[in-house]
Amino acid sequence: MIGIFFWLFAALLTVSGLLAITRRNAVSAALWAAVSFIAIAGIFVLLQAYFLAVVEVLVYAGAIMVLFLFVIMLLNLREEDLQVLEGPRLHILGVLLAAGFLGGLVWTCRRAGLYDAKNGAIKMTAESVGETKSLAAPLFMEYVLPFEIASFLLLAAIVGAVLITKKRLT
Amino acid sequence: MTVGHLITLSGVLFTIGMVGVMSRRNILIVLLSVELMLNAVALAFVGFGAWRGNLDGQIMVFFAITVAAAEVAVGLAMVIALFRLRLTVDTDRVSLLKD
Amino acid sequence: MREFNVALAAPEWILSATILVVLFQDARTRWDNKGGLGRTTWLGLLLATGCAMLQGWFVDTPATAFLGHYGVDGFSIVCKAIFGATALFVMAMADTWLKRVDRGHGEFRLLALMATLGMFFVCSVRDFAGLFVSLELITVSFYCLTAFKRNDERAIEAGIKYVVLGALATAFLLLGIAFIYGATESLWFHKIALTEASDGVGGNAALLEFGLLLTVLGLCFKIAAVPFQVWTPDVYEGAASPVTAFLSMGSKAAGFVLLLKVVRACLGPDGDAGIILATGAWAGLFALIAAATMLYGNLGALWQGNMKRLLGYSSIGHAGYVLMGVLAFNEAGFAAVVYYLMAYLFTVLGVFAVVIIVNGALRSHAITDYAGLGRKSPFLALVLTCGLLSLAGVPPMAGFFGKFLVFQAVVQLGTPVAYTVAFVGAAGVVVSMYYYLCVVKQLYMVEAPEGDTRLDGLVVAKPLKAVLWVCLIGIFVLGFLVQPFVAMAQDAAEALMAAR
């Protein structure tokens, strides 16, 4: 049952990802990207990462995509501007290099025996259930330091974004 | 379904994002592609975490999402600033700095 | 070990407090009354750096905090001193430079302080979560600093290139961390060596190797090494000069600190080359990266007519030399890296201080415009000459000993790969001599065109003058009175090797 859903989400993810990078129109690209984020959230659910699935939908498909759409609308690109930006220009070499990278990754997984039914099996244990409570404990105990640093990181981003988008220097 | 398949799926999405960064001229879609790549990595973390049976991977995804959000915010701010100055979002036309 | 021990992170707390104070101060003062921000920043930086250095005497090192996720040892203290000094120098340059920009003082200081905070954390992190987040704190701050001059097309272009390519590199780094996590079941640095020891060359090793490769490449972006080097000249040229100075020293050094930590984590407990690094493949890989980096940087700089781009290419070349120290995979090599960074601090910041002053008068970065500086402002020309010669590695400047120690560490290995990379390095040094000398020639042997009075009567503000003097003295002290600094670098490397 899980297997069938996995393949379903995998297909959805791949197709929506491909569509997201090939659409000429930035708005439809952003919408397809949102679909792919939802597919990822679906896989998270399958892997018992329930909290992350919610975060993925809220933050990515929600907040970040809205931000994208907002900026696209703000820029108010005219039709001729969009025409200049034709579809993707794929160079054979670029695709080959990307495929080479993927090949390297797959080869690594093979060498590590990750496709092996026994070695690579995903054990659905109780410890790895990513619920709010079970994630909160390590996040605020073990990983409180990165958490604090991340808060400064967000502060930097806020300060920077405000600085850069202010109208002009006088 | 093994962890190998999960990681491969994540690799496929990563590669799709990579191709997007390499081949698109619209800077907004380039940023979008980078987001796809970071999401692919999130998938890899969760996949490895499920395989290993611990939660550290999921914690890491948390930080990855934070960083992705921060980068997108800064990136989009620059796109707005660029558009104000040059009225374009075409990366090929943003090439004053070269040689 | 399983304690929070919050007080240990005092330098970081001081910096964090400074950031918050500056934030509120900025909000409460009018735009034409920002002098107080500068004072707060200076005070905070001095206190934080002083506190970090005092920890060397008053803290029983190595010590850990935050349940072992934060560590203070000899290595982190030396590195924090380097970063603190860098930030202070850059602040002194920025003080003068900011006078030309009348808005955004508060933001500039805030972002620079946050980048410094990230650098301090980088010195102390002991796991990949901390590594990732602190590195990104630096990077995001620098994205914003690069695009600081937001009505300058070049600055925005540099910012966009930096953001997109930086995010791309981040993705690779993060994927690498994911694979390491898959192999070691945790995010701790020290689990890598344990996994190597228990697993040998089994399945986990394959994951680990792939993960390490991507992680190292992700760090290559920070240090501006091949294959992630192309952004460097463009961003260096586009960003404001104090930002470029900060980028070329702070950001690069942070990358090296983390690279050293990761490489150390792969070595066995006694400092012997761990199972992965011992295969020889990794020495070859690092040698390839180092050699390609040196060639790219030095050859690319050959025909540069723009001072900042030249320094960008040269900074790529220097990343290659420092990588030679890393690829020795032993204490001598790591000590050489730390010494190189110390020498580089004085050298490159001295050069940038002159560039900022000259640019203030010229409004141009063309090397041909530097003609006649030797006659018009002998002191500036002297600092620039000494800085460039030190970059080129001419004794008895600081840069010579940096290069000497690095070459020594590599040649000591005695393998054909080591000799090859040393040879490429030597060739790179020769090539670099050419373009540095071209600049020196402009200073002393070419006259400024008739009627060009832009360089006449350059006034150097006090803080910048202090930076120039400190850098000049530093260049010579690190070239003559080598012993104490070498000992310091060595202690740092020893502490790094002893780190668990």
Place this chain on the structure above:
Amino acid sequence: MAFLAWVTLLAPLIAAITLLVRPRLRGSSGGPKLAIFSVFICAATSLVFWLFRSETVTTSFEWMTVGDLTISIGLLVDNLSTLMLLVVGLVGSAIFVFARGYMKGDPSIGRFYAKFALFVFSMLGIVLADNFLMMFIFWELVGASSYLLIGYYFEKPSACDAAKKAFLTNRVADFGFLLGILMIWSLTGSFEFAKIADAVKDGDVSGPQWQLTLAGILIFVGAMGKSAQVPFHVWLPDAMEGPTPVSALMHAATMVAAGVFMIIRAFSCFDLGVGATALGGASMFIATTGGVTAFLAATIALVQRDIKKVLAYSTLSQLGYMVMALGAGAYSIAMFHLTTHAFFKGLLFLCAGSVIHGCHHEQDMFKMGGLRKKMPATFWCFTIGMFALMGLAPLAGFFSKDLIIDSLHQKHLVGLQIGATVTAALTALYMTRAWLLTFFGEYRGHATPHESPPVMTRPLKFLAFVSAVIGLVFYYGHGQDYLSAWHGKFAGPLHMDPTIAVVSTVAGVVGFLIALALYKKSHRGGEKIVARFPRLHSLLVEKYYIDDSYHWLVQNVQQVIARGCRWFEEAIVVGVLVGWPVGVTRWTGDRLRRMQSGRLAFYASCFVGGVTILILFLYTVAH
């Protein structure tokens, strides 16, 4: 004695620093006097060492410790360094005094002397260093100060280019030297000469034999730069752009000899005992390099018009002799030739300087002539120097040059021996040509030549005297004691084969006579005779025939040789050996620059490409 060694080293440094920080001194005559005084101190202390020192003086202190590596600063005064000190001190003193006359009226004479003293300091550092690292640092200082001095007339672009060329060429070689030093360190664990020698002798070397040989070759590459051996010789003739005293001190007597000195110092470390060396196949390479340089430079010298250029090529050629001797393992003889050469070549350069000064900075020999009468002191000194260089019987060059040919003979290097003998004839030819053109015939210039003031001629006379007697002193005196390197291994008795002496003297005489036949009657002298004795027309025709043949010789043979030499130098040496790497570097640099296209998508592709290539490298090549 140790104290004296420090005094010797530091005296010129103190003078240089004083001149630097007291600008008032620079304008007055006090500045030059101070510098001259400091060099006199060096000369005096070196004489003290020479006459009263009975054993090797060493003094050192620790500078820094890096792990198991200790670097010390130390001085070593043994036979070898004493002799070299003497050369630097005496020749230096003469040239420093001479320069006061030559540079008179130059507004920045103080700056000149500051740089000059700095150079002497760096040179003494090389001579006195007791370890490789210190030697390297002073080696670089010599390079830097020579850069300053060659570029002294920095308003002339050619001087700037020459300075840069010299510095860069030397830097290329220096990195060979540095790698060699590091290799030796990794093999023996020390930088100190004494310890390295012990380690090599006891076989306490952590590596195969070929690595030691490679280290030797790399060190030799360093010497090739300073001593201007093919293909690194290109900088030396250009370096004549500097003031003539600079050429005399650096590019004739001391700096170029530093390479030879360093090789002797270094290779005595590789000595394994009776005649054997750890260098293996490297010696043949060294000897051949020397031979090629000697011959090539001598042929080029034949066609030069500029008097300083003739001497420059002659210096190259003589350095080639020394390197040949090094290749043949005759270190003490190389040192002997170094010593004699320093004196007579210093003398010849100063004479040239005197001539140039007298002719108001004219350097073209075809615009000189007849100076024998006008500058008698200079003429006689030049004559002594010339015969010393050609190897006339009791003068300095006779002993040292013939001993070199003899050492080649003993090693059965027949080709090099013949080459060296032919070069001896060529040496006589070009020196006589220069001598005749400058001092005989009619004056062809526009200025009014005059003899130089005593401040310039006195150093000439002093050097001429030394050049005349030094060979005799060494050969019949206790020369072999002083020529023995510091381990006492190369001391073999100075003994010359009479046959070889006769053959090389004959070669010299042949060269001398050819030059005499070609240049004794100048073109203008011929015209005069035609005008006065029209009846001797047929004879004049014959004379003209000689003149024509001379012309033809100049036009065809000489030109062909010149063109051939120039082609060889430009196309093969500069073009292929030096130019090829430069061209490739330039081309690649340009490509890289264009690769930096400024386009984001392309940069991203570079990233991805780099990652993929490195993954493939790790998985295929590296594993």
